[in-house]
Amino acid sequence: MSVSSHEVRFSLPSLEVAAKVWGNPDGLPVIGLHGWLDNAATFDRIAPLLNDVHLVALDLPGHGLSGHMPAAGYSLWQQAATVLQVAENLGWKRFALLGHSMGAIISGVLAGSLPERIMGACLIDGLLPFTSEAEDAPKQMARFFAASLALESKRKPVYDSVDKAIQARAKGSNTDISNEAVKILVERGLMPDNGGWTWRTDPQLMLPSPMRFTSNHAVAFIEAITSPTCLVLANQGVMHKHPQVLDRIERFQNIELHQLDGGHHLHLEEPASEVATIFDSFFRKLT
Template identity: 75%
Template structure:
């Protein structure tokens, strides 16, 4: 695949979505979905090593260079619906997925909901969302309401240099990540503000979910996946904090599971070539008759 990407924008009915494209039409059509608070640059070190793939990596709504959603919070199904609208703009009736973290969870929702649309789903250190049970729904909704009322009163931080923004992301991130990897994400995630720099991301992304899937909901989506599915699990990633999730993953026999040393962003770190090798094998094995030119 070409080492350089090109920018793309999709004018959808309710918002504009930005993205980065690697490869040419005729390769396996793949939509790339990044993690929470990241952007399409999460694939900058992975994409150039992919072969025979036409990758369209999106800035999901509220992230990167894409528009923000109206005041209502963000949900997995809203983001998944936007992915389908982009696929329509591309003319892709069937396509494969490449998702990291939140993007992997959205990939699972799509693959489980619309198996006839998905050629294959490759996931990196993400599979099922955080869940809660039905009895917890009123308290969860209350947390959302209270936080949404306060979000307008919070100001984004302004940094006097890009380097200080990088340092803030390294120190304040929810998972360990190298400064080098953060630099890729920050370049696309900042905008000028009052003589300095602040985050482009929508403050609403920090709100608690209004509703969460129950564990039964989450498992049902994964069990409904029919397309070839692969999960690259980081041995020092986020899911190792949740033993019950790991146990469930081991029981999904229809998912190709590859465990690899590295942190949550291993695809953006020094493990990127090894992750790319797994992805190349995965996409190359998709049935040839299903791979249509874009």
């Protein structure tokens, strides 16, 4: 695939969605979905290494250069619906998915719900969402209400240089991530503000979810996937911090599993070429 990319915009009914595009329009149609608080640049290192793929990597709503959703607009299913709207805009009745973290979870929701439309999915260090059981729902909703009211009084931080924003992003990450990887993401995630720089990200993305899948819900989506699926897990990533989740993932018979050394953003760091090689081979089987 060409090293260079170009920008596109999708004018959807409720908002505009931005994307980076790589590859030949005649290649395998693939929609790329980044992780929480990241953006389409998350695929900058592996996209040029994928052959015969037409990759449209989205800035999901509330992220990067895309528009923001109305209040409480960032559930997994609402984000998944946005992906389908983009696919309709492209005229893609069938397509593959490339997802990292939250984007991998959204990919699982789509593949489990609409197997007739998803040709296959490549996932990076993500599969099952955070879950809670039905009896926890009132407390979860209460947390959402309290955080929503408190959000009105909060202001986004303003940094006097891009370097300080990079340092803050690296320090504030819940996962280990190199400064080089952060630089790739920050370039698309900042905007000028009062002589400095602040995040484009919608502050609502920091709110706790009002509702979560139960564990049975989450597993049901993954077990409903019938299209080929390839999952790369990072040995020092998110899943390995939750052994019970890792154990469950290893039991899914419908998923081709690879485990590589690296952190949660391993596709933006040293193992990127290994990740790309695995996915390139997988995508070739779909064509």
